[in-house]
Amino acid sequence: MTRALVAIRAVSQRFGSDGAEVTALEDVSLDVPDGQFVALVGPSGCGKSTLLSLVAGLRLPSRGAVLCDGEPVTAPMPRKIGMIFQEANLLPWLSAIDNVAFPLKLRHVPKAERLGRAARMLELTGLAGFEDRLPHQLSGGMKQRVSIARGLVQDPAVLLMDEPFASLDEQTRMVLGDELLRIWSETRKTVLFVTHSLNEAVYLADRVVVLSARPGKVIDDVAVDLPRPRSFAMTSSERFGLLKDRIWQHIRNAERR
Amino acid sequence: MRRHERLIVAAGVLVLLASWEALVRLGRIDASLLPAPSAIAGALIALAARPEVRASLAVTAWEVLAAFAIAVPTGLAAGFALAEVPLLGALFRPLVNFLFGVPKSVFLPVFILVFGVSIPQKIAFGVFTTMFVLIVGGIASVQSVPRELITVSRVYGASRWQIVREIYVPAMAPILLESARLGMVFNITAVLLCEIYGARDGIGYRIAAWGENLQMPQLYAALVIVAVAAVAVNEALRLVELRLSAWRDRP
Secondary structure, three states: OOOEEEEEEEEEEEEOOOOOOEEEEEEEEEEEEOOOEEEEEOOOOOOHHHHHHHHOOOOOOOEEEEEEOOEEOOOOOOOOEEEEOOOOOOOOOOOHHHHHHHHHHHOOOOHHHHHHHHHHHHHHOOOOOOOOOOHHHOOHHHHHHHHHHHHHOOOOOEEEEEOOOOOOOHHHHHHHHHHHHHHHHHHOOEEEEEOOOHHHHHHHOOEEEEEOOOOEOEEEEEEOOOOOOOOHHHHHOHHHHHHHHHHHHHHHHHHHO | OOHHHHHHHHHHHHHHHHHHHHHHHOOOOOOOOOOOHHHHHHHHHHHHHOHHHHHHHHHHHHHHHHHHHHHHHHHHHHHHHHHHOHHHHHHHHHHHHHHHHOOHHHHHHHHHHHHOOOHHHHHHHHHHHHHHHHHHHHHHHHHOOOHHHHHHHHHOOOOHHHHHHHHHHHHHHHHHHHHHHHHHHHHHHHHHHHHHHOOOOOHHHHHHHHHHOOOHHHHHHHHHHHHHHHHHHHHHHHHHHHHHOOOOOOO
16 A cells, blocks of 8 residues: 555644634545545635645644654645645746746755756746746746746645636636646656636546535545546546536535535 | 937927027017026026035035935835834824825924924935835835735745745835835925025025025026936936836736
């Protein structure tokens, strides 16, 4: 059995103080083996982004613990965990290549080395030739590619993606989804991917974890047994529809409550 | 501007000056109110040659620069404090907003009572006027820092100092420079106003004296000098600002 690279152990997260306390996550446990692509879905407000920020070490859970590679996560672990957000969040005053090299700069990697590594990442994400562009000179999809390159530049074991394609148009979203699968098959990162889109979840992931709303609990854990590499044709297959249907039932029930 | 546009502008200015000159010579404009450009130019050359006028310009320049050097750091520090410390903000921001909208010349007598008619008085009044621009600019610059970029930096392991250097400073630079430039405009105006109101030296003091004696060519020549100096400072600061904010998405 492959060991869990990311282990979420009985995590609860409460916000606010007495009186106006909100339980965002309750007793969530999840083991993610090395190299697995996991999608997190659930109705809005189910705490999936909160869960991701706990794994990222941006906050500490009220109860329970998160382990990465056997080590408790108490602060960001930039060398083990890369993160990609809904917005590309690039530094607008830095060129594409300097944005990708930014995490290395924070670690004082020599300039020549960090630019070399950043250039390779831009190539991997299909942006060779755009090194010197400023963010405002790039399209939304290209910005998100830069952001993915930045997430990968330290070669982290884990990639956290918080609705990375949610603010892109549908076509760009599909193209980037395929690109992400290609990059994932080349690098074999462990991916935790938060999304609102059931199509995206089933199409990309090995496994879809469904959370319920307020408090967020794991209500289903669906293995996606579609073969790889995935193709667009699979999205109209019967199996794809069945998987999507099963997840949809949970979401609909949760939204009704 | 393109080359032919520049030519058109230059030609337009020449036409304007020529018609002004002609109207004065034809007696259509009273030369004792608005002298001809040639008379102003003559006065300008004569003034520039007089050592006491140059000394007055130096006095004013010193007052302006000293006030600016004091007002920028103190104003910005106050602005940062008001933006970052919620309690201070709640206490002092209404006061700042109130004083920001009031004409500062109302307070001139207070400055004369405290400092006398002196160079420190001009500097103090310049600082007082300029500081408000920088306080408001300082608050705006802190608020212009995108929170998401701070989160991104934390994920990638930035220390507090790295967040300041890599995110705060570059994100705030354009607004800081813009408020410094705006502050300089207010500063020059304040120091001149102060000198006209009551002084023993400085170009504002000379302007007041020429005005009282109805020496119009000298008065307008002095205005040209002041305007050219103000525009030069303004443009220099604007160039720096443009260079540092090329990343901003401009149409």
